Amino acid sequence: MMGDRAHILFDQDGHQCIQFSDLVVGQGIQSNQFLIIDQKSAALIDPGGDLTYTPLNIELSKRVKLSELQYIFASHQDPDIIASLPRWMMHTPCNVVTSKLWSRFLPHLASTFITQQYSKSMDDRIISLPDSGGSVSFGRSKIIALPAHFLHSVGNFHFYDPVSKILFSGDMGASLVEDHAEQPVTDFNAHLPHMKGFHQRYMASNKACKLWANMIRQLDVEMMVPQHGSPFVGKPMIAQFLDWISALECGIDLMDQDSFSLRVKEII
Ligand SMILES: [Fe+2]
Ligand SMILES: [Fe+2]
DSSP states (O other), X not given: OOOOSEEEEEEETTEXXXXXXXXXXXXXXXXXXXXXXXXXXXXXXXXXXXXXXXXXXHHHHHHSOGGGEEEEEOSSOOHHHHTTHHHHHHHSOOEEEEETTTTTTGGGGSOHHHXXXXXXXXXXXXXXXXXXXEEEEETTEEEEEEEOXXXXXXXXXXXXXXXXXXXXXXXXXXXXXXXXXXXXXXXXXXXXXHHXXXXXXXXXXXXXXXXXXXXXXXXXXXXXXXXXXXOXXXXXXXXXXXXXXXXXXXXXXXXXXXXXXXXXXOOO
């Protein structure tokens, strides 16, 4: 079901954070894309693949000039995160900010012709983050890249906006919901069935979850918005998520010899 395309998460003093939840149509998994605007600077977070490029470009153009797109922040390398990169590279002057683990892989998405746009090479347009993350100046403020390795990708970052106090948490906190992904979680326990299986299979281990949650507890977060499904709004709801994920066994915790078995099943 199509709702309003733009969901305003924050809007104060020329600083806006906007979520798009229903740009994916057809077979692709429901995904959220995010736009941050600070006066005349714009950044996209996890803009997605081919499915979202055109509708997101239209939404962006309603608010800023394409020439004002300064950054694309990519939490990791998945198709639903960054497969649209060549088209953004071609039509805007943006730089892409991502883990150093993926900066040499992303050029595989972009042809030589595209990389030469705006008289800059692909290398000059990729900002590689070290494993420890760091801050990137944006508008009158900055965007902070926080390490989230193995949650789920080996080189993974979450992005924190200190102005809105929103944590853009990539696949962490993701839920599989049919529609109205813009509506915040109201009942944590009722929400669990939408996210438990996903975290058990996609997140690498409880150790990584626990260490990550310890870091996030020290941060002033008002809203945590995952790349799939519903946002977590307010400190009590976010604390509930952090407690849950800290205790969750997932990924390699759940593996045994059966996971690596030579029993060959006929697939087709
Ligand atoms: Fe992913
Ligand atoms: Fe994802």
